[in-house]
Amino acid sequence: MDQQKIIEELRERIARLEDRPRRILNLHQAAARRGMSVSKFRERHRAGLEPQGRLVGRIWQFTTDELDAQTLEGDKPASGPAAVKRRRGSR
Numbered sequence: 522m523d524q525q526k527i528i529e530e531l532r533e534r535i536a537r538l539e540d541r542p543r544r545i546l547n548l549h550q551a552a553a554r555r556g557m558s559v560s561k562f563r564e565r566h567r568a569g570l571e572p573q574g575r576l577v578g579r580i581w582q583f584t585t586d587e588l589d590a591q592t593l594e595g596d597k598p599a600s601g602p603a604a605v606k607r608r609r610g611s612r
Contacts, residue, residue: 544585551583 546554551574552562565571572587 546583546585546588548581548583551581551588554585554588 548563548566549559551571552559555562555571557565562571566574566581572583572591574581574583574587576582
C-alpha cells in the first residue's frame with residue numbers, strides 16, 4: 522500500500538475517534554463530577570434539570586460531554602421524551 526494512503530486513512534480514523542464522547546459515567550460518578558450528592562443529582566435528573574443520559578438496563582449512563590455542555594448552559598431543563606416523562610412522574 523502507498524504510505525500516503527495509509528497516513529490519510531489513519532487521519533480519518535483519528536478524526537472519527539475524536540468526535541466520540543470522551544468518557545461514560547454512571548449516576549454516582551456524574552453526581553461526584555457535579556459536586557452534589559447522589560440523591561440531589563437523582564432528584565434534579567428526574568425533574569429534567571440534568572442531562573438526559575442513557576438508561577442501560579438499570580444503570581444510568583452520562584457522557585462527560587453531556588455533563589460539561591449542561592454546565593455551560595446552566596440550569597435549563599433537558600428536552601426530549603424522557604425528560605417529559607420524568608417531569609410527569611412516570612418512568
